[in-house]
Amino acid sequence: YHMQVNQQDVLDVTMCPSEHEVPGFSLFNFTPRKILWKESPCFVIEMMKDLGFIDTFRIKIDTLARFVLYVKKGYREVPYHNWQHAFSVAHFAYLALKNFQLVEKGYLSKLEALAYFVSCLCHDIDHRGTTNSFQQQSNSVLASLYSSEGSVMERHHLSQTICTLNTEGCNFLDSLSHDDYVKCLDLIKDMILATDLASHYKIHAKQLNMAQEGFNKTNAQHRYYLASLLMTCADLSDQTKDWTETKKVAQLIYAEFFAQGDLEKKMGKEPANMMDREKASIPDHQLEFLRQCCVCIFKILATIFPSAKVLVNAIKQNILCWESSKRIFDKYCVEGKTSYEVLTSEE
Numbered sequence: 001y002h003m004q005v006n007q008q009d010v011l012d013v014t015m016c017p018s019e020h021e022v023p024g025f026s027l028f029n030f031t032p033r034k035i036l037w038k039e040s041p042c043f044v045i046e047m048m049k050d051l052g053f054i055d056t057f058r059i060k061i062d063t064l065a066r067f068v069l070y071v072k073k074g075y076r077e078v079p080y081h082n083w084q085h086a087f088s089v090a091h092f093a094y095l096a097l098k099n100f101q102l103v104e105k106g107y108l109s110k111l112e113a114l115a116y117f118v119s120c121l122c123h124d125i126d127h128r129g130t131t132n133s134f135q136q137q138s139n140s141v142l143a144s145l146y147s148s149e150g151s152v153m154e155r156h157h158l159s160q161t162i163c164t165l166n167t168e169g170c171n172f173l174d175s176l177s178h179d180d181y182v183k184c185l186d187l188i189k190d191m192i193l194a195t196d197l198a199s200h201y202k203i204h205a206k207q208l209n210m211a212q213e214g215f216n217k218t219n220a221q222h223r224y225y226l227a228s229l230l231m232t233c234a235d236l237s238d239q240t241k242d243w244t245e246t247k248k249v250a251q252l253i254y255a256e257f258f259a260q261g262d263l264e265k266k267m268g269k270e271p272a273n274m275m276d277r278e279k280a281s282i283p284d285h286q287l288e289f290l291r292q293c294c295v296c297i298f299k300i301l302a303t304i305f306p307s308a309k310v311l312v313n314a315i316k317q318n319i320l321c322w323e324s325s326k327r328i329f330d331k332y333c334v335e336g337k338t339s340y341e342v343l344t345s346e347e
C-alpha cells in the first residue's frame with residue numbers, strides 16, 4: 001500500500017480557494033458529477049467546513065487533505081464505481097445533512113453526521129467493478145477473506161478505509177477522544193456494510209415499520225435503521241437527478257455489469273440476465289429497479305423528512321422517461337440492436 005500522495009498535492013488542496021460558491025450546490029437537484037475531477041478534493045474539504053466538522057472535531061486541514069487524496073487514489077478507474085461515484089454519494093450526504101437538518105433536529109449526533117459523510121466518501125474504495133456474487137464465483141482473494149461473513153466487497157471497502165486512516169499523516173480523526181474515535185469507527189463499519197443492497201432488502205420492512213410508527217430518537221434500532229436508510233439513499237442518489245443524468249449513469253452501470261458478464265462467459269459461467277449484454281433489457285430492468293427498490297426507499301425517507309418528497313417525484317419522473325424510452329428500445333430491438341447499443345446511441 002505504497003501509493004504516494006505528494007506534498008504539493010496536499011498543499012494545493014489545503015489552499016483551495018473558499019470562493020467555491022457554485023450556484024445551487026446545496027440543492028437536491030444539483031448534479032455533483034459536473035464538479036471538475038481536479039477540484040473535487042477541495043469541494044470535499046469545503047463541504048466538511050460548511051458542515052462544521054473541522055471546528056467541532058478540531059480536524060487538521062493538511063491531514064484531512066492527505067486522507068481525501070489517498071481515498072481518491074484508492075478508487076479504481078472502472079466505469080461506475082469510481083471516485084466520481086464516491087464524490088456524488090458524499091455530496092448527497094451533505095445535501096441530506098443540510099436540507100433535513102439531521103443534527104440540528106436531533107436525528108443524528110455530530111459524530112454520527114461525521115461518520116455518515118466519511119462513510120459515503122469511502123464506501124466503495126478499491127471497487128473492481130464486479131459484484132459480491134462474482135467474488136464467490138471467481139474464488140477471488142476477497143472472497144477467501146470475507147465470504148464467511150458475507151458482504152465481501154463492503155468488508156473490503158471498510159478495511160481499505162481503516163488502512164487509509166492508519167496511513168502516515170492521514171488520521172484526521174486523531175484529535176477525537178478515545179471513546180469518540182472507537183464510536184466513530186463502529187459507526188463507519190455499520191454504515192459501509194449497510195451499502196450492500198442485499199442487506200438493505202433484509203431490513204427494508206423494518207425501516208418501513210419504523211417510518212410508519214414514527215422515528216424514535218431514543219431507540220437504538222431506529223437510529224441504526226435510519227443510518228442504513230441514509231446510506232442506501234446516498235448510494236442511489238443518481239436516480240433522484242434529471243433524466244440526462246440518470247441515463248448517463250445507467251450507461252456507466254451497464255458498462256460495468258456487461259464487462260462482468262463478458263468475463264463470466266470467458267470463465268465458462270452463465271451470467272445473470274442483467275449482466276448479459278445479449279439478454280439484458282435495460283429499460284425493463286431499470287423500471288423494475290426504480291419501482292421495486294428506489295421509489296420505496298425514498299418514500300420511507302419522505303415519510304420521515306417531508307422535504308424529500310421532491311426526490312420521490314424525481315424518481316417517478318425518471319420512471320416515465322424509462323417507459324417512453326422503452327417504446328423506442330422495443331422498436332430498435334426488433335431491428336436486432338441490443339438494448340445497450342440503443343442506450344449508448346445518441347438520441
Ligand SMILES: Cc1nc2ccc(C(=O)N[C@]34C[C@H]5C[C@H](C[C@H](C5)C3)C4)cc2n2c(-c3ccccc3Cl)nnc12
Pocket residue numbers: 195196197198201235236239250253289
Ligand atoms: C441504477 C441502478 N440499478 C441497479 C440495478 C441492480 C442492482 C443490484 O445490485 N441488484 C441486486 C438484485 C438482487 C439483490 C441484490 C444482490 C443481487 C441480486 C443484485 C441487489 C444495483 C443497481 N444500482 C446501484 C447499486 C447500488 C448498490 C450496490 C451496487 C449497485 Cl450497482 N446503483 N444504481 C443502480
Ligand SMILES: [Mg+2]
Pocket residue numbers: 123124153195196
Ligand atoms: Mg458498494
Ligand SMILES: [Zn+2]
Pocket residue numbers: 085089123124195235
Ligand atoms: Zn456505491
